[in-house]
Amino acid sequence: MNDILIHSRAILPEIILAAGTLTLLTASFFKFSKVRGFFLILSLAIYSISILFLLAGEKYFGDFFSNSIRIDSTSDILRLLILLTGFITVILTEYSNELKNSPRLEMNLLIMGSVLGGLFMVISSNMIMLYLSVEFISLLTYLLTGLTYRKEKSLEAAVKYSIYGGFSSGIMLFGLSFLYGLTGSIDFTTLSSEIVHGPASSRIMLLAGTAFFLSGMGYKLAMVPFHAWCPDVYEGAATPFTYFFIVPRIAGFGILIVLFKTAFLQHISSGYVYESIAVISAVTMTLGNFSALNQTGIKRLLSYSSIAHGGYALALFSIMGSGVDQAIMYYMFAYMLMTGGTFIIFQMLSENGEGDLTLFQGLAFRGRNGAFLAASMAGFAFSLIGIPPFTGFMGKYLIFSHLIEDGRYWLAIIMGINTVLSIYYYMKFLHLSYFTKNENTRRISIPIPITLILVLISALNIIAGIFPGLVLDLI
Amino acid sequence: MEEYLLSIIIFFPLLGAPLLLLIPDRYSRFSFWITLCILSVPLLLTFYAYSLYDPANPIRPFSSEHTDLMFMEIHSWIPQFHIQYSLGMDGISLSLILLTSIVSISGLIIARNVKNHTGFFILYLTLYSGMMGVFLALDFFLFYVFWELMLFPMYFLIGIWGGERREYAAIKFFLFTLVGSIFMLLVLILVYIYSDINPDPAVTERTLNLIYLTDPGVLTGPFLEGFSFMGPDSFRMAVWIFLFIAFAVKIPIFPLHSWLPDAHVEASTPISVILAGILLKMGVYGILRILLPILPDETVILGPYFLALAGVINIIYGSFNAMAQNDLKRLVAFSSVAHMGFALVGISSLNSDGLNGAVFQMFSHGTISAMLFIIVGALYERAHHRKIDGFGGLIHAMPRFSVMAGIAFFAGLAIPGLSSFVAEALCLIGSFSIYPYITIVAASGIVLSAAYFLPAFQKIFFGELPSGGETIFPDIRISEFLALLPLAALTIILGIYPSLLLDITGMSVLRLSMLFQ
Numbered sequence: 007m008n009d010i011l012i013h014s015r016a017i018l019p020e021i022i023l024a025a026g027t028l029t030l031l032t033a034s035f036f037k038f039s040k041v042r043g044f045f046l047i048l049s050l051a052i053y054s055i056s057i058l059f060l061l062a063g064e065k066y067f068g069d070f071f072s073n074s075i076r077i078d079s080t081s082d083i084l085r086l087l088i089l090l091t092g093f094i095t096v097i098l099t100e101y102s103n104e105l106k107n108s109p110r111l112e113m114n115l116l117i118m119g120s121v122l123g124g125l126f127m128v129i130s131s132n133m134i135m136l137y138l139s140v141e142f143i144s145l146l147t148y149l150l151t152g153l154t155y156r157k158e159k160s161l162e163a164a165v166k167y168s169i170y171g172g173f174s175s176g177i178m179l180f181g182l183s184f185l186y187g188l189t190g191s192i193d194f195t196t197l198s199s200e201i202v203h204g205p206a207s208s209r210i211m212l213l214a215g216t217a218f219f220l221s222g223m224g225y226k227l228a229m230v231p232f233h234a235w236c237p238d239v240y241e242g243a244a245t246p247f248t249y250f251f252i253v254p255r256i257a258g259f260g261i262l263i264v265l266f267k268t269a270f271l272q273h274i275s276s277g278y279v280y281e282s283i284a285v286i287s288a289v290t291m292t293l294g295n296f297s298a299l300n301q302t303g304i305k306r307l308l309s310y311s312s313i314a315h316g317g318y319a320l321a322l323f324s325i326m327g328s329g330v331d332q333a334i335m336y337y338m339f340a341y342m343l344m345t346g347g348t349f350i351i352f353q354m355l356s357e358n359g360e361g362d363l364t365l366f367q368g369l370a371f372r373g374r375n376g377a378f379l380a381a382s383m384a385g386f387a388f389s390l391i392g393i394p395p396f397t398g399f400m401g402k403y404l405i406f407s408h409l410i411e412d413g414r415y416w417l418a419i420i421m422g423i424n425t426v427l428s429i430y431y432y433m434k435f436l437h438l439s440y441f442t443k444n445e446n447t448r449r450i451s452i453p454i455p456i457t458l459i460l461v462l463i464s465a466l467n468i469i470a471g472i473f474p475g476l477v478l479d480l481i
Numbered sequence: 482m483e484e485y486l487l488s489i490i491i492f493f494p495l496l497g498a499p500l501l502l503l504i505p506d507r508y509s510r511f512s513f514w515i516t517l518c519i520l521s522v523p524l525l526l527t528f529y530a531y532s533l534y535d536p537a538n539p540i541r542p543f544s545s546e547h548t549d550l551m552f553m554e555i556h557s558w559i560p561q562f563h564i565q566y567s568l569g570m571d572g573i574s575l576s577l578i579l580l581t582s583i584v585s586i587s588g589l590i591i592a593r594n595v596k597n598h599t600g601f602f603i604l605y606l607t608l609y610s611g612m613m614g615v616f617l618a619l620d621f622f623l624f625y626v627f628w629e630l631m632l633f634p635m636y637f638l639i640g641i642w643g644g645e646r647r648e649y650a651a652i653k654f655f656l657f658t659l660v661g662s663i664f665m666l667l668v669l670i671l672v673y674i675y676s677d678i679n680p681d682p683a684v685t686e687r688t689l690n691l692i693y694l695t696d697p698g699v700l701t702g703p704f705l706e707g708f709s710f711m712g713p714d715s716f717r718m719a720v721w722i723f724l725f726i727a728f729a730v731k732i733p734i735f736p737l738h739s740w741l742p743d744a745h746v747e748a749s750t751p752i753s754v755i756l757a758g759i760l761l762k763m764g765v766y767g768i769l770r771i772l773l774p775i776l777p778d779e780t781v782i783l784g785p786y787f788l789a790l791a792g793v794i795n796i797i798y799g800s801f802n803a804m805a806q807n808d809l810k811r812l813v814a815f816s817s818v819a820h821m822g823f824a825l826v827g828i829s830s831l832n833s834d835g836l837n838g839a840v841f842q843m844f845s846h847g848t849i850s851a852m853l854f855i856i857v858g859a860l861y862e863r864a865h866h867r868k869i870d871g872f873g874g875l876i877h878a879m880p881r882f883s884v885m886a887g888i889a890f891f892a893g894l895a896i897p898g899l900s901s902f903v904a905e906a907l908c909l910i911g912s913f914s915i916y917p918y919i920t921i922v923a924a925s926g927i928v929l930s931a932a933y934f935l936p937a938f939q940k941i942f943f944g945e946l947p948s949g950g951e952t953i954f955p956d957i958r959i960s961e962f963l964a965l966l967p968l969a970a971l972t973i974i975l976g977i978y979p980s981l982l983l984d985i986t987g988m989s990v991l992r993l994s995m996l997f998q
Contacts, residue, residue, distance in 0.1 A: 384633070388633055391659075393629050393632060393633065393659075394625070394626040394629045394630065395626055395629075395630065399629075403666070403670075406666065406667075406670050407562075407670045407673060407674065410667075410670045410671060410674060411670075411674045418667075422663050422667070425663065426656070426659065426660060426663065429655070429656060429659060433652060433655065436636075436637075437640070437648060437652070440637060440640060440641055441640050441641060441647070441648045441651070473558075473559070474559055474561075475558075475559050475560060475561060478559075478561050
């Protein structure tokens with residue numbers, strides 16, 4: 007009993023969120039929940055408490071609940087990032103035109119549940135926990151995608167997402183069952199030692215299991231060739247949820263870091279795993295960038311750009327050495343800032359969640375708000391390209407230096423070429439907003455909370471780029 | 482104050498820029514004066530630095546023990562990667578920050594009447610900080626960050642306030658420079674990974690400090706298969722070539738130059754002034770500050786091809802292209818390509834005469850090309866075209882303007898008594914003892930420059946003034962005069978008394994040249 011109490015304290019932020027979902031449900035029985043904004047305030051309060059406990063509460067690092075949960079400094083940061091993203095998503099939904107008629111309770115419940123799933127994902131340390139949390143977040147994000155089901159695209163995206171997702175979960179589970187069957191253990195750490203000391207004859211099966219497992223993760227993280235669902239889902243989901251898809255991505259990369267760090271994959275490697283990850287990474291970034299080149303729809307463009315950035319991050323997994331996890335974390339942080347910021351700007355510009363690059367036409371000359379949006383977009387675009395002093399540059403610098411240090415020159419060169427390629431479509435944003443004129447001079451209104459969020463993200467985008475030490479010290 | 486002098490020079494304009502945002506729209510006409518005030522602070526501080534600079538230090542070769550740099554600032558910046566915030570100034574940097582602060586003021590005066598000027602001035606100030614930072618940074622990473630910091634203000638300054646094909650020019654400039662930057666980034670990472678300042682072989686201590694990197698033996702890399710044709714030290718050779726490409730884009734050197742005519746022609750006058758006056762000097766400065774001190778042996782091997790030959794090709798190619806132009810601005814742009822060739826030929830000599838000539842050429846070309854672009858801009862403002870054939874007899878309508886233009890054009894063709902003569906003569910004197918044939922070909926560049934500057938000057942200023950020309954071409958405006966005056970004065974003063982500049986560059990250049998003896 008005492009044990010459980012101690013262990014529970016380690017996952018207090020998660021428990022608060024879980025209790026929060028129940029609170030939301032309970033509150034919905036009462037009449038006062040019909041007040042406008044009630045669920046917004048309530049869920050924001052719950053996130054804040056959870057964040058508060060995560061930041062101010064005592065740190066419990068170690069293994070908990072018979073090795074099914076492991077908390078270290080890496081997962082701590084990931085939890086914070088996920089909670090913050092959830093917090094911002096809730097604010098975004100409030101100001102979204104697309105979600106005006108959506109049921110508030112269900113929406114907030116689903117978001118909170120997905121955040122919870124993400125949190126559990128990054129702290130899980132055995133196969134069961136991993137699989138359950140991946141399914142948890144997946145199922146709820148399928149629903150989030152389909153929440154605006156009156157739009158045909160949304161419905162289509164939800165169906166597509168759930169079919170692809172279900173399929174990939176199956177593959178992942180298949181791979182995990184291989185690993186379990188061969189080693190008789192579900193714990194990552196024991197698994198890796200079993201692998202080392204186990205008979206050599208099972209090598210090939212282990213490799214197959216790992217391949218299946220990684221393919222499943224590849225689906226979730228939209229790696230080429232498992233990426234086909236991504237643009238459609240990004241396009242179909244309401245913009246705040248598209249923003250929210252940062253969470254599964256961060257969580258997915260987070261759990262991969264944990265897996266690599268616990269030496270689970272290092273032992274199976276025998277080179278093949280790393281080589282194939284390098285190849286997948288190269289293909290992913292190249293295909294993502296090439297596909298993004300001629301996209302006009304902003305959501306599709308950004309989804310391909312996200313795929314490409316996933317490829318950059320994946321490149322680091324192919325060399326997993328000391329300090330690499332730090333670089334991946336920094337890149338995730340940068341990705342969260344720059345892609346997230348872009349989606350927020352898109353939401354401010356688009357009324358119905360659709361729209362192509364013409365939305366940005368003459369943006370800089372549409373009053374103070376327009377100039378503000380254009381300037382922040384410029385910062386995010388430069389960051390996405392990787393130009394100092396923005397975070398994206400520092401992220402890319404870390405990736406490049408690790409790749410070169412480990413002698414993966416070819417991957418570094420491919421990444422360099424990709425960076426040049428990506429300039430073409432990122433500069434479209436700047437080109438349109440600064441160099442073209444627009445007859446539509448309708449003034450843009452930005453709600454104050456969103457202004458604050460954008461200012462904060464833009465400021466972080468510069469500060470964390472100039473002083474990366476601030477972020478790296480945390481990790 | 483003196484310990485933070487360089488930081489103030491670099492960051493004062495950048496931190497002053499947000500001030501312009503606070504000005505209400507009604508009073509936006511004052512933003513020019515505020516910008517002028519902001520820029521005059523670093524100008525005065527550079528003069529102060531000039532007055533304090535003491536070239537009488539004993540001359541020692543370039544090394545980490547005897548840096549002989551002034552106003553050094555070293556702070557830890559990103560300790561995880563041994564990146565420092567370190568600044569310092571020697572004679573070469575000093576001459577270039579002098580150039581930057583003077584030319585920037587001239588450019589600003591010309592920019593007085595631009596549209597949307599608040600945004601323009603903010604970007605201008607950012608650009609200024611980037612340029613100053615490049616000339617003062619002593620850490621490779623810091624250098625790179627400043628190098629890139631100029632990129633995006635320049636992109637907007639060309640793209641928003643430029644001429645007809647401004648968007649094309651802006652993106653072309655951006656792409657070319659960024660491709661160069663990627664090469665520099667690659668070198669930056671390679672240098673970081675393979676540097677070791679700790680003499681103990683068991684302990685590796687990495688650095689990006691440009692001063693430490695000049696010590697022999699700090700940078701040794703693995704044998705690169707792909708570059709094996711370059712001998713056993715293929716790693717350093719590869720680094721040399723990559724870094725050279727990064728700088729060559731900016732100088733620009735012949736096959737990589739094609740962004741220059743577009744960017745210079747499409748940019749508005751103040752931005753052309755900055756581009757030709759300062760930005761082109763960064764590539765050469767990078768060669769002097771990084772390439773030569775860090776990789777001296779490789780420079781000796783590769784210099785004849787990449788510096789001397791490329792310089793001559795620049796001179797000839799730029800001159801012939803300039804001759805073919807009917808657009809005055811394109812002519813001036815190609816003349817810049819040719820004149821930067823002289824600086825390269827000067828550097829290739831690797832002796833103190835040639836290096837001095839290169840630095841002097843940077844300074845003198847900075848002032849002269851700035852003048853030329855201001856003159857082109859003034860003509861365009863009056864006539865709304867830049868065709869050389871379309872002008873004539875302007876000396877009758879605008880005599881005072883013609884005097885200024887005369888100084889600029891004749892300085893362009895290196896008449897004795899003007900600074901460009903000293904510069905080009907020094908470059909050629911330096912290189913003659915090493916590469917006599919190349920120098921002879923390069924010297925023909927002076928004749929060639931007469932072949933494009935003189936006819937242009939004749940067509941524009943002599944001959945018949947078209948009827949009604951008096952009203953179209955009013956004489957020089959006070960702002961134009963104020964912008965041209967310091968530049969013209971410098972051209973003449975340095976032509977007569979070059980020691981003003983040679984005294985401050987001499988020692989630093991001598992130290993640099995001692996690496997090659």
